[in-house]
Amino acid sequence: MADDDAQGLQAGQSGLIVRVPEAEPLVRAWRDRLDPSARAGVPAHVTVLFPFLEASRIDDDVCAEIGEVLGRHQSFEACFKRCGRFPGVLYLAPEPDTGFRRLTEAIVARWPEHPPFGGQFDDPVPxxxxxxGQDEAQVEQAETDLLTGLPVVAQVSSVDLLVHDGTRWRERASFPLSPSDV
Incomplete structure (x- = not known):
């Protein structure tokens, strides 16, 4: 998931993400080189919640609950117009980010024992x-290249549950959002 690497991950960890396939043509080559999560099978995405439940706790009832919680939210459009930075991280920033924040808030309200990124950040930024974790020169080169391909407009219509098998992330389920009224 976002801001993790293959080190320290164990089989059975899970997370909820929004895939952003519209960004893949722009970011894939850079992510393959500069983001360990891409090499572990994670597509271009915005994290909704990581870490989530241990995979052994995710049964049909839990999936039904996830679907119910997320199904109350309408699909939405997000535009990635700019790059942003955290220490050691280069990212694309979605605008608006309200839809992503609401998805995270809804899942955390149902599973409060699983705060985003383990509670590491007071206000997790979508x-x-x-x-x-890369050399600054490479990151600057990536950012310069990315800026030439922005904006990327994405339609957010589902949230995917990924589970780590000890080596790679694999999709376990996908949960549709409600169609937007627009």
């Missing part, structure tokens, strides 16, 4: 990670 983002699409492109590079993490």
């Amino acid at each position: 983002h699409l990670t492109v590079a993490q």
Whole structure:
């Protein structure tokens, strides 16, 4: 998921993400080189919640609950117009980010024992990670290249549940959002 790497991950960890396939043509080559999560099978995405439940706790009832919680939210459009930085991380920033924040808030309200990123950040910022833990020169080169391909407009219509098998992330389920009224 965002801001993690293959080190320290164990089989059975899970997370909820919004795939952003519209960004793949722009970010794929950079993510493959500069983001360990891409090499572990995670597509271009914005994290809704990581870490989530241990995979052994995710049964049909839990999936039904996830679907119910997320199904109360309408699909929405997000535009990635700019790059942003955290320490050691280059990302694309979605605008507006309200829809992503609401999805996270809804899942955390149902599973409060699983705060975003383990409670590491007071206000987790929705983002699409492109590079993490890399040499600054490479990150600057990536950012310069990315800026020439922005904006990327994405339609957010589902949230995917990914589970780590010990080596790679694999999709376990996908949960549709309600169609927007627009």
